[in-house]
Amino acid sequence: MNHVATPLVVSVFVDRPILAVIYLITIAVSLWLFRDALRRGKSVIVAAGWALGGIVLPAIVHFAYLYLRLKTEGSMTEPPLDDSD
Template identity: 80%
Template sequence: MSPLTTTAPLVVSVFLDQPILAVIYLVTIAVAVWLFRDALRRGKSIIVAAIWAVGVLILPPIVFFAYLYLRLKTEGSMTEPPISDSE
């Protein structure tokens, strides 16, 4: 028997017994996708954006707030879109 077939029912039963875990994982994945797309939109390379996204999957609150802090520190505003050089 492969490990996947023996652990899959366990994972499913955990999510059925504690659905809040599924919600937490879905929110974490959504934050990682948002962070990746935001980093790309703000001119970061794909590698840097991917590192931020993977980091938020590993240590969600620490990496997320570090990204927001550095974003605020370097750009000055959380709500305005990035300033492009073409203007």
């Protein structure tokens, strides 16, 4: 058997490319979550926390963010309300 020494992460992605696709989707959703939190007036620290949490525990954090967003905003499609009026 001829084994080439490759880093573990590269080896996993080469052997199972679906994992790379899932990871890229997770990163894309976390990036959207970061941008959406900023757009809705959250601080950079809070938005980064949501995004980092979305990378570490995506199934929990992504749905928690969407649930809390729906609960506080009332709509998933409308832009955030501007309180300056």
